[in-house]
Each structure stands twice: as C-alpha cells, then as structure tokens.
Amino acid sequence: MSEAPWIRRARRMFVVPAFAWLVATVALPLGLVAAISLGEATQAAPPFDWALNFTNYALVAGDPLYVEAFARSVRIAATSTAICLAIGYPMALAIARAPRSRRVRLLFLVVLPCWTSFLIRVYAWMGLLRPAGYINSALQALGLIDEPLALIANAFAVHLGIVYAYLPFMVLPLYATIERIDAALVEAAHDLGAAPVRAFWRVTFPLSVPGAIAGALMVFIPACGEFVIPDLLGGPDTQMIGRILWLEFFQNRDWPVACAIATALAGILAGPILLFDRYRIRGT
Amino acid sequence: MRPTALSWVPAALAAGFAFLYLPILLLVLFSFNESRLVTVWAGFSTRWYGELMSNGRMLDAAGLSLSVAAVAASLSAVFGTLAGYSMGRFGRFRLRTLFALLLLSPMVLPEVILGLSMLMTFTTLDRLVGWPAERGFLVIAFAHATYGTAFVAVIVEARLRGLDPALEEAALDLGAGPVRAFARVALPLLLPAVVAGWLLAFTLSLDDLVVASFVSGPGSTTLPMLVYSSVRLGLSPQINALATIMVLAVVMLAFAGARQSRNTA
Amino acid sequence: MIRIERLAKRFGGVLAVDGVDLEIAQGEIFCLLGPSGCGKTTLLRCIGGFEVPDEGRILLDGQDVTGLAPWLRPVNTVFQSYALFPHLSVAGNIAFGLETLAMSKADREARVAEMIALVRLDGLAARRPSQLSGGQRQRVAIARALARHPKVLLLDEPLSALDAKLREETRLELVELQARLGISFVFVTHDQDEAMAISDRIGVMQGGRIVQVGAPAEIYDRPATRFVAEFVGRINMFERGGAWIAVRPERVALGAGPHSGIVRECAFLGERRLIFIDSPLGRMTASVAGSDGAPENGATVAFGWPADAERALPQ
Incomplete structure (x- = not known):
C-alpha cells in the first residue's frame, strides 16, 4: 500500500514535534529513573553516581519494610477499588437511566468535585474524622459515645479517602458503557419474560463489564502510588509505597533507592496500565 | 422498566452525591466560623478571609501557582493539540504504539514516579548544560505540562473523532495545504476541546502537590505545597477560607464552561 | 481529458481498485456505478488526490497527476457528506477555495456572488450550514467546488442524502448545470436509476474492476456480463x-x-x-x-x- 509524499510530509509536521515532546518529557525522564536505579548513592550533589548494579533492587526486595509497603499498597488499592465499584455502579446505573435531559447535569455533579483541589478534599475529611472532628463531636453531643472513636490515622480513613477521591473515576467509564447499551436490549429481555432484576443481571451487567474494568483500573492504578491520602489520613500501620518513596527521597536522600522503588512500582503497574489501554472508554 | 423495579438505585445516587458533597459543604460552612477551633461553631465571621488576604506567603504562593498553571496549561494546549491531532488524524504511523503509550503514561502513573522522573531529568540536564541551576517557576511549569499534554490530547482526540474527516479533505481539495487546512478548518472546530483541555491542565497544575514538591528548588513554594505543610500541622481556618474561595472559583468556572459548551454544541 | 491507466490500489491485503483503464472525455457526465465496496469511491478519491494508487497513472489533459497533492489539482470534489465548514457562512465556504488563488478581493467577492447565483442560493450568503436545508447544503457544496473553476467536478454520491422527490429534481438540475458549464462531471453512485437518468456514459464496477463502459441504453440493452445485467434493472x-x-x-x-x-x-x-x-x-x-x-x-x-x-x- 503506497502513500503520497504529501501525506508523509503533512504527518511529519504534526507527529514529529509531538513525538519529540513526549520523548523529552516522558520517555527520557522515565528512562533516567530506571538508569539511576542502578546507580550508587553518594554524598555529592546530586547525591548519586552512575553505576550498573542491582544492589538497590536487592535492598528493596530484601527489606520487609519495602516489601510489606508494596503488598499493603496493592491490598489497600484493591479493597478501595472494590468499594468504589460497589458505590459507583448504582450511581452510574441511576444516571444512565435518568431522563436524557438530566443525565448531563448529574454527570456534571459527579465530575465537579474533581475540579476542586484534591488536597482540599482530603483536608475536608481530616475535619470530619479527627477525634475532635464533626463526626465525633456530633456523636458525643447526641450521647451515643463517651470517648471519641478512632476514625483517623488508620486503614479505615485511608480507604475512605481513596474511595472519596477516586469515586468519580469509577462512575465516568461505567456510565459511558451503561449509557451506550441499547435500551431495546433490556426491553427485549422483558419481552422474553425476564423481570427487571433478571434482565439487569443477564443483559445490562454483562454488557457493562468493560466499563467496570476501565473504572476499576482508573481507581486502582493511581491509588497504588497514592501519597497524600496515606500521609494525611493514615497512620504508622498504613504506610503505602508512595509515601515510602517520598521519605526515601526527601528524608534519606537516597536517590538510587527511590528510583529503584519507582521502577519497581512502575513494573507492578505496567500490567494494569496496558490492560487499561485496552479497556479505556474513549471520549470520557 | 417498571417504576418499582430496582427503585433503590436513584436513592443510591442521592446517597453518593451526599457522600461527595457533604465534606465540601462542611468545609465551606466552617470557613465562616468565628472560632480558631475549626470544628466548633462560634458564630458567623469573615475574619479568616481577612487574615488569608493579608497572609503574604499565601499570596506569593498563590501568585506563583497561578502563573505556573497558566504557562503549563498553554504548553499543554500546544503539544496536547499536536499529539491529539497526530493520534486522531494520522492513525497509522510507525511507533504509534509507543506514541500512545507515552501519551497514556503521565495520566496513569503515580505522581511520585512522575515527580521523581522530572527531577532526575532536570538535575541531569543541570549537570550536562548547567541549566536549570535554580529550579523555579519555569521548571515547575514544564513538569506540569508533561501530564497536562496527555489530558489535552485525550480531549482533542475525542472531539476529533466527532469531526468528519472529509472537512479537512475538503480544505485540501479547495487549495489549502495541510497546515492551512489545520489552521483554518480543524483548529477552529477543535477550539472548544482545546479550551476545555487548557482549563483542565490549568486546574491540574494548580492542584498539584507531589510533582511540584519534587522538582521545585528552595524558595519556590506553590500554593498546594504551602497548604500541605500547613495542613500537616493540623486544621486551620485560613485553609478553610482558601478552600471556599477555590471551590467557588471552580464552580463558577465549571458553570461558565458548561454554558459555553452548550452554546457551541 | 482524464486518462486512467492500469490503476490499482490496495488497503491492507484487499485490492480496492484492480487494474482500471478508463478514459473520460471533455464535457461528459461519467458515472461510476456499482454496489458498495466495489472500489468506485476509492477510484474517485484517487482522481481527487486523497488516495495515491499503488500502480498505474492518472493523466489530466495529458499531465501526470498521479502523486500530485489534492490542493494542486485542477479538480474539485462534492463530498458525500458535503463536508461544509460549519464555522463559516455560505459565502465563507464558497470563498475558501479562492483564498489561495491570486485574486483581488473584489474579484473574489464577484466570483462568490456569481456562484451563489449559479446554484440559486440568493439571500442565503450569510447563513451557516446548520441553518440550511439538505438541498441547500448540497448546492453550497457544488458552488464551493465549482468556485475554483475546476476542469473536472467529482461528485461522491451527491444525491444520497436527499429524499426521493428532491433527488429527482436535483438530477435534472445537475444535468443542466453541467450543460451550462461544459466541464466533465465524474460521479459515483450505487443507484442505477440515478446513473441511467443523468449519465452520458456509465462505468459499471465490480470487485475493483470496471466490467463495462457504455451509454445507459447500451448498458441496459447489451449488458456485457451477468453481473451487469442483474445489477442494472430487472x-x-x-x-x-x-x-x-x-x-x-x-x-x-x-x-x-x-x-x-x-x-x-x-x-x-x-x-x-x-x-x-x-x-x-x-x-x-x-x-x-x-x-x-x-x-x-x-x-x-x-x-x-x-x-x-x-x-x-x-x-
């Protein structure tokens, strides 16, 4: 199949600068992280020397602090993703079944919080969950509890924060998939004797699975590397790998180990990311 | 569907919205609290807004953040449009899979990885060519533009998919070269998407804590960095006031944007 | 006028156009007729310059234009979807092709006015495409393509977006317009009635090849193959x-x-x-x-x- 020279020239005019920008700002930096992860920490500035050894990876893989942080991150992200799905699915379904004129507005309401500061939204939960926060104060005023409940600095708060912050990312692709299901399919199921609940499980749900996968990955992937939420809402037993990386970098100033953690994290997430690329709902 | 069937579903939606908005509403409400104790209501007051407005560090940080966001969003708009147009219109080119992966990565990779990678790049660059010795305004803006680009590209590509490719072919047919066809036909029709992408990139930059913390040198503190260090020490009514202003700005912008897109649709 | 020699175009492994030889004369209405997927649109796009053939040549007035970019060819296209620029007015659409010609502003405005009169859209110059009816849009598409005074006008299923009654009227108008301008029209259709009604000659396509070329009556009365006989009429x-x-x-x-x-x-x-x-x-x-x-x-x-x-x- 041949191509006109003018098409090639035209393409080059757009693709080459875009590609150059992506290589310079994404490929090169990520490559550098991988390269420095094989280096050695020094006292110089910047505090590393180029080398070619895997001691940093051996350190990360051999130290339970890191290994457990990785495992905990995946666990917390997975649980939070499941909770997001449980809350987000009915929301997406309700929006998709709302009158057409109202759908855009409802969707807008789902997305709106994302446009306000992430940090501020996590901060809002600090006010709710603290020992002297709104929830504990209210419960104490009602005489339901004597001592404040431990709502913050634990796994509960971290899960809550992740679910709160990432819920819209679950609802969006789910909605897009459910909305695209032909209403006549559900009607056909009714016509063939399936009551609403059965019609849902036999028709709507199976067809919405790609949206659920896309949404789950949109929550799971960033949640794995989350820093702010475990830092502000978590406690000593909820150290996630994002925060460990942060501490390694800012407190220990060990750049090669930080880079090794980053590379390992990227490696763990590579599978989900490639899966997401296959499932992502275009246009949402 | 009969109204009785799965009737709890709309209720779940209402509960979901309550979950999303209640914390923000409480935050806004208590920004008007007289007391320094953020969680105890002691009467209506706007004193924290006054204190916020005379907080020099906060204003400096806000100024830095806004200018960083403007530059980052503009860079993102330029390269994101190029990248989105490349993906949407020049579908089959060599290394397209790599191109798509590079475009996707900044959107999905954890911010700690992005921040770290950007800093490694800037320090290596500094070693090699002596720039940037001081990592300030421009460095943060460039770092933010890397992922802003990806979001602009996605929005532009989505809009491009709704545009008849024959429109650009018609421009070529009528004597316009590819650049002219892009500038006179594609770009005006993509403009709503470019503007939406610019706004998204602007907001993302304004919101970023992690990447800015990694790349910024001493002396360059963005608003989220300042908020973060203040929040780590506990609740502060000034932060509530700041949050309220930000929420208000976003709501107004979002409504203006929604109206705009309704009018142009 | 147009001379096509052994033209072939492949998409992936599929031969869309398979060794077409064709000559189209000055001032005739030539129709490429065939079922969907027969390669007629690809052939038209090769003439327009949007596709470059893998083999063969296209000559326009003796000049080889095979690899020439669309914006350099003396042909213009009426697209199936019309592809009117939604952000430009009727006049803006028609003037678009004149902007790259060396022309004074007054000449350009005169040409736009002349084209608007030619397709009888007087009074609609300031309208946007979204404010026009289907028939009016089609006229704008034709006026826009004719404004550059092409040697050949290419029309890709120009009537398919119109309803049945309007289609019949428009057929006649196209024939009249062509007679007045005297340039060649090459159009593509899957509708044999349409092809019969307006063409001077028809090229019936099947599987990327032209299986018969002839005047409508010749195609109808003396079909060359079983396919032509069954495709054209009962x-x-x-x-x-x-x-x-x-x-x-x-x-x-x-x-x-x-x-x-x-x-x-x-x-x-x-x-x-x-x-x-x-x-x-x-x-x-x-x-x-x-x-x-x-x-x-x-x-x-x-x-x-x-x-x-x-x-x-x-x-």
Whole structure:
C-alpha cells in the first residue's frame, strides 16, 4: 500500500514535534529513573553516581519494610477499588437511566468535585474524622459515645479517602458503557419474560463489564502510588509505597533507592496500565 | 422498566452525591466560623478571609501557582493539540504504539514516579548544560505540562473523532495545504476541546502537590505545597477560607464552561 | 481529458481498485456505478488526490497527476457528506477555495456572488450550514467546488442524502448545470436509476474492476456480463445450451408464446405491473402496463418474447 509524499510530509509536521515532546518529557525522564536505579548513592550533589548494579533492587526486595509497603499498597488499592465499584455502579446505573435531559447535569455533579483541589478534599475529611472532628463531636453531643472513636490515622480513613477521591473515576467509564447499551436490549429481555432484576443481571451487567474494568483500573492504578491520602489520613500501620518513596527521597536522600522503588512500582503497574489501554472508554 | 423495579438505585445516587458533597459543604460552612477551633461553631465571621488576604506567603504562593498553571496549561494546549491531532488524524504511523503509550503514561502513573522522573531529568540536564541551576517557576511549569499534554490530547482526540474527516479533505481539495487546512478548518472546530483541555491542565497544575514538591528548588513554594505543610500541622481556618474561595472559583468556572459548551454544541 | 491507466490500489491485503483503464472525455457526465465496496469511491478519491494508487497513472489533459497533492489539482470534489465548514457562512465556504488563488478581493467577492447565483442560493450568503436545508447544503457544496473553476467536478454520491422527490429534481438540475458549464462531471453512485437518468456514459464496477463502459441504453440493452445485467434493472435469466440467456421483463409478452407457467403473484406498481410466473425455465418476471388486467394467482399462462429480446451472456 503506497502513500503520497504529501501525506508523509503533512504527518511529519504534526507527529514529529509531538513525538519529540513526549520523548523529552516522558520517555527520557522515565528512562533516567530506571538508569539511576542502578546507580550508587553518594554524598555529592546530586547525591548519586552512575553505576550498573542491582544492589538497590536487592535492598528493596530484601527489606520487609519495602516489601510489606508494596503488598499493603496493592491490598489497600484493591479493597478501595472494590468499594468504589460497589458505590459507583448504582450511581452510574441511576444516571444512565435518568431522563436524557438530566443525565448531563448529574454527570456534571459527579465530575465537579474533581475540579476542586484534591488536597482540599482530603483536608475536608481530616475535619470530619479527627477525634475532635464533626463526626465525633456530633456523636458525643447526641450521647451515643463517651470517648471519641478512632476514625483517623488508620486503614479505615485511608480507604475512605481513596474511595472519596477516586469515586468519580469509577462512575465516568461505567456510565459511558451503561449509557451506550441499547435500551431495546433490556426491553427485549422483558419481552422474553425476564423481570427487571433478571434482565439487569443477564443483559445490562454483562454488557457493562468493560466499563467496570476501565473504572476499576482508573481507581486502582493511581491509588497504588497514592501519597497524600496515606500521609494525611493514615497512620504508622498504613504506610503505602508512595509515601515510602517520598521519605526515601526527601528524608534519606537516597536517590538510587527511590528510583529503584519507582521502577519497581512502575513494573507492578505496567500490567494494569496496558490492560487499561485496552479497556479505556474513549471520549470520557 | 417498571417504576418499582430496582427503585433503590436513584436513592443510591442521592446517597453518593451526599457522600461527595457533604465534606465540601462542611468545609465551606466552617470557613465562616468565628472560632480558631475549626470544628466548633462560634458564630458567623469573615475574619479568616481577612487574615488569608493579608497572609503574604499565601499570596506569593498563590501568585506563583497561578502563573505556573497558566504557562503549563498553554504548553499543554500546544503539544496536547499536536499529539491529539497526530493520534486522531494520522492513525497509522510507525511507533504509534509507543506514541500512545507515552501519551497514556503521565495520566496513569503515580505522581511520585512522575515527580521523581522530572527531577532526575532536570538535575541531569543541570549537570550536562548547567541549566536549570535554580529550579523555579519555569521548571515547575514544564513538569506540569508533561501530564497536562496527555489530558489535552485525550480531549482533542475525542472531539476529533466527532469531526468528519472529509472537512479537512475538503480544505485540501479547495487549495489549502495541510497546515492551512489545520489552521483554518480543524483548529477552529477543535477550539472548544482545546479550551476545555487548557482549563483542565490549568486546574491540574494548580492542584498539584507531589510533582511540584519534587522538582521545585528552595524558595519556590506553590500554593498546594504551602497548604500541605500547613495542613500537616493540623486544621486551620485560613485553609478553610482558601478552600471556599477555590471551590467557588471552580464552580463558577465549571458553570461558565458548561454554558459555553452548550452554546457551541 | 482524464486518462486512467492500469490503476490499482490496495488497503491492507484487499485490492480496492484492480487494474482500471478508463478514459473520460471533455464535457461528459461519467458515472461510476456499482454496489458498495466495489472500489468506485476509492477510484474517485484517487482522481481527487486523497488516495495515491499503488500502480498505474492518472493523466489530466495529458499531465501526470498521479502523486500530485489534492490542493494542486485542477479538480474539485462534492463530498458525500458535503463536508461544509460549519464555522463559516455560505459565502465563507464558497470563498475558501479562492483564498489561495491570486485574486483581488473584489474579484473574489464577484466570483462568490456569481456562484451563489449559479446554484440559486440568493439571500442565503450569510447563513451557516446548520441553518440550511439538505438541498441547500448540497448546492453550497457544488458552488464551493465549482468556485475554483475546476476542469473536472467529482461528485461522491451527491444525491444520497436527499429524499426521493428532491433527488429527482436535483438530477435534472445537475444535468443542466453541467450543460451550462461544459466541464466533465465524474460521479459515483450505487443507484442505477440515478446513473441511467443523468449519465452520458456509465462505468459499471465490480470487485475493483470496471466490467463495462457504455451509454445507459447500451448498458441496459447489451449488458456485457451477468453481473451487469442483474445489477442494472430487472432481468430474467435462464440457462440454455450451456449459456445464460437474459430477457428484460418488459419484453416478455403474456397470452401467447412457446412457454407456459403458473402465476404466483402480481405486484401493482402504478404505471407498471409485475407478474411473477413459475415455469420450467425458473421464476420468470413479466412487466406489463399497469392499466392492463392482471391474471389470477394460480392461473396458467402462456408467454414468450421476440427473438431480439434475448441476450446470451458468458458464464
């Protein structure tokens, strides 16, 4: 199949600068992280020397602090993703079944919080969950509890924060998939004797699975590397790998180990990311 | 569907919205609290807004953040449009899979990885060519533009998919070269998407804590960095006031944007 | 005028155009007719410059334009979707192609006005495409393509977006317009009535090849292949002595003849009536004047045709 020279020239005019920008700002930096992860920490500035050894990876893989942080991150992200799905699915379904004129507005309401500061939204939960926060104060005023409940600095708060912050990312692709299901399919199921609940499980749900996968990955992937939420809402037993990386970098100033953690994290997430690329709902 | 069937579903939606908005509403409400104790209501007051407005560090940080966001969003708009147009219109080119992966990565990779990678790049660059010795305004803006680009590209590509490719072919047919066809036909029709992408990139930059913390040198503190260090020490009514202003700005912008897109649709 | 030599175009592994040779004369309306996927649109796009053939050449007035970019070719296209620029007015759309020509502003405005008058869109110059009816949009697309004074106008299914009544009127207008301008029109359609009604010559395409070129009456009366016979109009086809014999239904006369069969159904189409007959030759169709009486279903009828109505086709 041949191509006109003018098409090639035209393409080059757009693709080459875009590609150059992506290589310079994404490929090169990520490559550098991988390269420095094989280096050695020094006292110089910047505090590393180029080398070619895997001691940093051996350190990360051999130290339970890191290994457990990785495992905990995946666990917390997975649980939070499941909770997001449980809350987000009915929301997406309700929006998709709302009158057409109202759908855009409802969707807008789902997305709106994302446009306000992430940090501020996590901060809002600090006010709710603290020992002297709104929830504990209210419960104490009602005489339901004597001592404040431990709502913050634990796994509960971290899960809550992740679910709160990432819920819209679950609802969006789910909605897009459910909305695209032909209403006549559900009607056909009714016509063939399936009551609403059965019609849902036999028709709507199976067809919405790609949206659920896309949404789950949109929550799971960033949640794995989350820093702010475990830092502000978590406690000593909820150290996630994002925060460990942060501490390694800012407190220990060990750049090669930080880079090794980053590379390992990227490696763990590579599978989900490639899966997401296959499932992502275009246009949402 | 009969109204009785799965009737709890709309209720779940209402509960979901309550979950999303209640914390923000409480935050806004208590920004008007007289007391320094953020969680105890002691009467209506706007004193924290006054204190916020005379907080020099906060204003400096806000100024830095806004200018960083403007530059980052503009860079993102330029390269994101190029990248989105490349993906949407020049579908089959060599290394397209790599191109798509590079475009996707900044959107999905954890911010700690992005921040770290950007800093490694800037320090290596500094070693090699002596720039940037001081990592300030421009460095943060460039770092933010890397992922802003990806979001602009996605929005532009989505809009491009709704545009008849024959429109650009018609421009070529009528004597316009590819650049002219892009500038006179594609770009005006993509403009709503470019503007939406610019706004998204602007907001993302304004919101970023992690990447800015990694790349910024001493002396360059963005608003989220300042908020973060203040929040780590506990609740502060000034932060509530700041949050309220930000929420208000976003709501107004979002409504203006929604109206705009309704009018142009 | 246009000379196409051994043109071939592949998409992936599929041959969309497979060795087409064709000559289109100055000032004729030439139609590429065929079912969807036969390669007619790809061939048109090769002439327009949007696709570059893998093999073969395209000559315009003796000049090889095979690899020439679309914006440098003296041909213009009316797209199937019209592809009117939604952000420009009618006048803006028509003026678009003039902006890259060396032309004074006054000349350009005069040309736009002339084109608007030509397609009778007076008073609509300031409208946006979204404010026009389907028929009006089509006229803007034609005016826009003609504004650059192309040597050839290419039209890709120009009538498919119009409703049936408007389509018939527009056919006539296209023929008149072409007669007035005297340039060649090459258009693509899958609608054989349309092709018959307006073309000087038709090229019937099948599987990327041109299987027959000729005037409408020639294609209809002397189809070169079984495919052409069946694609263009109704036809009765049966085997006799190793050859396929084709007879048009309107040549079949009822009441007398060497054949007989049982009437299965009569379909009343207004001016015509179609009689479907099961006979030893297979299912046969006769087309008779609608005013003639119809035989009963189940009745046995005799039928036949004059010898010159038969056409033997290769297997």
